[in-house]
Amino acid sequence: xxxxxxxxxxxxxxxxxxxxxxxxxxxxxxxxxxxxxxxxxxxxxxxxxxxxxxxxxxxxxxxxxxxxxxxxxxxxxxxxxxxxxxxxxxxxxxxxxxxxxxxxxxxxxxxxxxxxxxxxxxxxxxxxxxxxxxxxxxxxxxxxxxxxxxxxxxxxxxxxxxxxxxxxxxxxxxxxxxxxxxxxxxxxxxxxxxxxxxxxxxxxxxxxxxxxxxxxxxxxxxxxxxxxxxxxxxxxxxxxxxxxxxxxxxxxxxxxxxxxxxxxxxxxxxxxxxxxxxxxxxxxxxxxxxxxxx
Amino acid sequence: xxxxxxxxxxxxxxxxxxxxxxxxxxxxxxxxxxxxxxxxxxxxxxxxxxxxxxxxxxxxxxxxxxxxxxxxxxxxxxxxxxxxxxxxxxxxxxxxxxxxxxxxxxxxxxxxxxxxxxxxxxxxxxxxxxxxxxxxxxxxxxxxxxxxxxxxxxxxxxxxxxxxxxxxxxxxxxxxxxxxxxxxxxxxxxxxxxxxxxxxxxxxxxxxxxxxxxxxxxxxxxxxxxxxxxxxxxxxxxxxxxxxxxxxxxxxxxxxxxxxxxxxxxxxxxxxxxxxxxxxxxxxxxxxxxxxxx
Numbered sequence: 001x002x003x004x005x006x007x008x009x010x011x012x013x014x015x016x017x018x019x020x021x022x023x024x025x026x027x028x029x030x031x032x033x034x035x036x037x038x039x040x041x042x043x044x045x046x047x048x049x050x051x052x053x054x055x056x057x058x059x060x061x062x063x064x065x066x067x068x069x070x071x072x073x074x075x076x077x078x079x080x081x082x083x084x085x086x087x088x089x090x091x092x093x094x095x096x097x098x099x100x101x102x103x104x105x106x107x108x109x110x111x112x113x114x115x116x117x118x119x120x121x122x123x124x125x126x127x128x129x130x131x132x133x134x135x136x137x138x139x140x141x142x143x144x145x146x147x148x149x150x151x152x153x154x155x156x157x158x159x160x161x162x163x164x165x166x167x168x169x170x171x172x173x174x175x176x177x178x179x180x181x182x183x184x185x186x187x188x189x190x191x192x193x194x195x196x197x198x199x200x201x202x203x204x205x206x207x208x209x210x211x212x213x214x215x216x217x218x219x220x221x222x223x224x225x226x227x228x229x230x231x232x233x234x235x236x237x238x239x240x241x242x243x244x245x246x247x248x249x250x251x252x253x254x255x256x257x258x259x260x261x262x263x264x265x266x267x268x269x270x271x272x273x274x275x276x277x278x279x280x281x282x283x284x285x286x287x288x289x290x291x292x293x294x
Numbered sequence: 295x296x297x298x299x300x301x302x303x304x305x306x307x308x309x310x311x312x313x314x315x316x317x318x319x320x321x322x323x324x325x326x327x328x329x330x331x332x333x334x335x336x337x338x339x340x341x342x343x344x345x346x347x348x349x350x351x352x353x354x355x356x357x358x359x360x361x362x363x364x365x366x367x368x369x370x371x372x373x374x375x376x377x378x379x380x381x382x383x384x385x386x387x388x389x390x391x392x393x394x395x396x397x398x399x400x401x402x403x404x405x406x407x408x409x410x411x412x413x414x415x416x417x418x419x420x421x422x423x424x425x426x427x428x429x430x431x432x433x434x435x436x437x438x439x440x441x442x443x444x445x446x447x448x449x450x451x452x453x454x455x456x457x458x459x460x461x462x463x464x465x466x467x468x469x470x471x472x473x474x475x476x477x478x479x480x481x482x483x484x485x486x487x488x489x490x491x492x493x494x495x496x497x498x499x500x501x502x503x504x505x506x507x508x509x510x511x512x513x514x515x516x517x518x519x520x521x522x523x524x525x526x527x528x529x530x531x532x533x534x535x536x537x538x539x540x541x542x543x544x545x546x547x548x549x550x551x552x553x554x555x556x557x558x559x560x561x562x563x564x565x566x567x568x569x570x571x572x573x574x575x576x577x578x579x580x581x582x583x584x585x586x587x588x
Binding site: 027028034035036037038039040041042044045046047048049050051052053054056057058079080082083085089091092093095124125126127129130131132133135137139141142143144149151 | 321322328329330331332333334335336338339340341342343344345346347348350351352373374376377379383385386387389418419420421423424425426427429431433435436437438443445
């Protein structure tokens with residue numbers, strides 16, 4: 001089996017970028033020192049986000065290569081869903097042991113490229129280096145209309161808290177195959193006043209605390225109401241990471257209409273009210289969830 | 295000594311972003327899922343670049359922490375110099391073993407932040423994960439006026455090839471302390487028709503081949519004319535990596551005036567003509583230089 005050491009960096013990069021296609025926004029993709037893309041229009045803002053997956057942390061040596069790449073791209077697209085923004089341009093950083101097979105790396109890029117194409121993302125450049133451990137970092141930039149993107153910090157006391165999909169047990173497979181909720185988030189942003197929103201990546205318990213911290217509020221969640229993945233208990237729905245569902249807050253008067261319209265627009269994806277925001281600010285209390293260094 | 299495992303990811307990030315300052319271009323920095331920055335004006339393009347430094351590859355366990363961060367930021371700013379563009383917004387990805395000391399990580403960010411501030415770069419976000427090996431990736435976006443940025447691909451037969459500074463022996467210390475040639479590149483772009491330009495990161499031999507490949511040309515270099523770092527021989531000037539000097543091509547009639555004006559503008563930085571571009575296209579011939587996987 002061919003290794004990176006066999007073919008070298010330049011040949012590897014040529015293989016990785018061969019056949020990439022770009023839309024009219026790309027002035028120069030891979031091949032020069034920087035990628036060049038058209039500036040967004042005057043009414044838009046640029047958004048930037050980077051994310052990484054590491055072997056032994058976010059995937060294993062047994063994970064199919066294309067699913068590794070898919071996950072790396074899906075995670076960062078999910079962050080754009082969390083702002084109701086439009087992802088546009090990606091840079092990929094690959095760290096890999098020299099003995100990694102070319103097949104595995106090409107498989108990873110196949111996964112990256114497929115999901116990028118599905119969501120209108122252009123892979124415009126990247127970087128590679130040898131390392132002892134395989135990792136893939138995706139840096140993504142995108143746009144949103146001024147004032148039209150959403151954040152974590154606008155929750156109000158009494159707001160209803162809703163989550164998409166079901167929570168917990170992602171490690172059984174969803175963490176590799178989840179669908180970023182980009183269409184759903186942009187649908188929400190167009191039709192409703194969403195006060196605060198984020199994607200649930202480190203577990204509901206931890207991420208809800210972050211949303212509350214950003215909004216200066218506390219929360220009151222009915223634990224038994226959490227939408228659980230089949231076979232998961234409440235603790236898993238609360239504490240497991242990598243759900244990549246949306247968590248958001250809306251005024252109470254909006255809740256019922258939103259739930260009705262949601263069922264028509266996304267009949268296959270559950271939307272559940274799990275509780276509400278409260279005026280009492282919480283401390284850094286955490287009930288489970290994922291911390292990369294602990 | 296405190297480790298990342300002691301304080302956890304959130305506390306680490308809070309320490310790393312505390313006191314960061316932003317210019318008026320930043321709408322939202324760290325703290326939400328994405329950073330938000332003002333869109334460039336209609337007459338501008340956005341440029342994107344990512345780069346990584348890995349322990350054992352680009353620095354060692356003995357490298358002072360602030361110089362690791364400095365190098366990580368300087369390398370990617372050097373890529374903007376290579377396009378005569380203006381770097382603006384950086385995202386930092388830190389991979390680190392949990393037993394890494396907080397002091398070391400904070401030191402790395404001190405180096406990142408100092409050089410970023412010196413060059414007008416805003417650190418607007420980032421990502422951390424545990425890994426077996428320490429690495430720092432910097433993803434940088436920036437702007438240039440439409441049509442005013444430079445690339446590798448515009449060289450013409452007969453163009454003179456010039457390099458800034460001296461080449462070779464960077465491993466003795468320059469690789470940690472080099473100054474990105476951003477001011478020099480933008481000065482060149484404003485005053486002269488620069489046909490092709492890049493920064494020399496993998497060694498002159500390898501990078502000159504890349505410039506020639508992008509321009510569809512060959513080269514004729516007088517090896518004895520290479521500006522060598524004190525104590526380095528021609529082979530080192532040709533083959534050592536990490537010079538981070540500029541290599542560029544201009545029409546022969548421009549050369550003398552450019553050299554004169556350069557001496558007035560940058561009296562402390564040498565500029566040397568090392569040869570010329572030729573019409574005969576070269577293959578992928580390589581004479582030394584650095585390849586990450588071989």
